[in-house]
Amino acid sequence: MTLKKTCLFLCFFISIFSLPPTPEAAARPGFVVTVLGARGGMLDGNLSAYMIRPAGDDRAVLCDAGTAMGGLVAAGRTGALDDIAVPRGSGLTRPGYVLTHTIRAYLISHAHLDHVAGLVVASPDDSAKPIYALPATLDDLSAHLFNWRIWPNFGDRGPPPALGKYHYRALTPGRAEPVPDTAMTVTAWPLDHGGVESTAFLIAANGISVLYMGDTGPDAVEGGHRLDDLWRAIAPEVAAHRLKAIVIEASYDDTRPDRMLFGHMTPTWVAATLRDLARQAGGLESLRGLTVLIGHVKYSLAAGPAPQEAIRRDLVRDAARSGLGGVRFLIAEQGLRLTVD
Ligand SMILES: [Zn+2]
Ligand SMILES: [Zn+2]
Incomplete structure (x- = not known):
């Protein structure tokens, strides 16, 4: 590793691990984002899975579940679950307790396997909970996954008998819904993802919020305006500095041509769309202090540096060019626990 790379590496980790809340920060409302995949x-x-909960509150939602149990075991190893109290006598491992008690609901952006495989394979031992999604995603889950052919029907509709462990809860775009047994509300907006409808979820509690975005392509490449619509809807949240973090994808680095994006983003497109958000929210200053967590980096079979190295380098350059110096970019890693407030 060269000195420059070592510095980048260290800076990255310092930026993540120098975040333990100060006593004053702990008193402010915050969110904890734990990367399970x-x-x-x-x-x-x-694979994509982000557990999100208000700071100091053990009642969470899991945004996408490409990996569930494997991610909880990995997060248990890094200590990312240590602040969750497992009651004495529960008879459960910490990851087992978190799956069945801490995670109160799933928010599923779309039914591609890299977003639902963990949910499906965990289902026999999972606890009953709602699955929140837009109607098209719920239709895909009930018709093509929980249908007694690919997997037993743990849903509450679809091919009989419907076992009813998971309660499908269809969200209406732009309308906030309380998530039962949590302090959170969730609001969904559709995203364009190479011909498939994906979803962005705004998760709010205690007057602040976090935006989790499933897979999405840029409006200019997708030929739509759903990112534009999303930014217009959440601009007041951003202008008031209530939005604390965005989880957004950058699947490929900037060498990827637009015609090969297949419904995904690059760092250049992430920077461009954040500028669009800033424009709607009153200027670049509105994004100061915002955390942007980059997920969904595509794994590569190629020898050499990991793809996230190129993405990190591109992000630094694109952010500087775009005037996004006030944004804190981080690349998601399994087992990372991030507190934003
Ligand atoms: Zn997808
Ligand atoms: Zn995906």
């Missing part, structure tokens, strides 16, 4: 495609055991 970080990659997009191919690396089974580390």
Whole structure:
């Protein structure tokens, strides 16, 4: 590793691990984002899954579940679950307790396997909970996964008998819904993802919020305006500095041509769309202090540096060019626990 790379590496980790809340920060409302799965495609055991909960509150939602139990075991090893109290006598491992008690609901952006495989394989031992999604995603889950052919029907509709462990809860775009047994509300907006409808979820509690975005392509490449619509809807949240973090994908680095994006983003497109958000929210200053967590980096079979190295380098350059110096970019890694407030 060269000195420059070592510095980048250290800076990255310092930026993550120098975040323990100060006593004053702990008193402010915040969110805890725990990465259970970080990659997009191919690396089974580390696929999109982000556990989100208000700071100091053990009642969470899991945004996408490409990896579930494997991600909880990995997060248990890094200590990322240590602040969750497992009651004496529960008879459960810490990851087992978190799956069945801490995670109160799933928010599923779309039914591609790298976003639902962990949910499906965990289902026999999971606890009953709602699955929140837009109607098209719920239709895909009930018709093509929980249908007694690919997997037993743990849903509450679809091919009989419907076992009813998971309660499908259809969200209406732009309308906030309380998530039962949590302090959070969730609001969904559709995203364009190469011909498939994906979803962005705004998760709010205690007057602040976090935006989790499933797979998405840029409006200019997708030929739509759903990112533009999303930014317009959440601009007041951003202008008031209530939005604390965005989880967004950058599947490929900037060498990827637009015609090969297949419904995904690059760092250049992430920077461009954040500028669009800033424009709607009153200027670049509105994004100061915002954390942007980059997920869904595609795993690569190629020898040499990991793809996230190129993405990190591109992000630094694109952010500087775009005037996004006030944004804190981080690349998601499995087992990372991040507190934003
Ligand atoms: Zn994906
Ligand atoms: Zn996808």
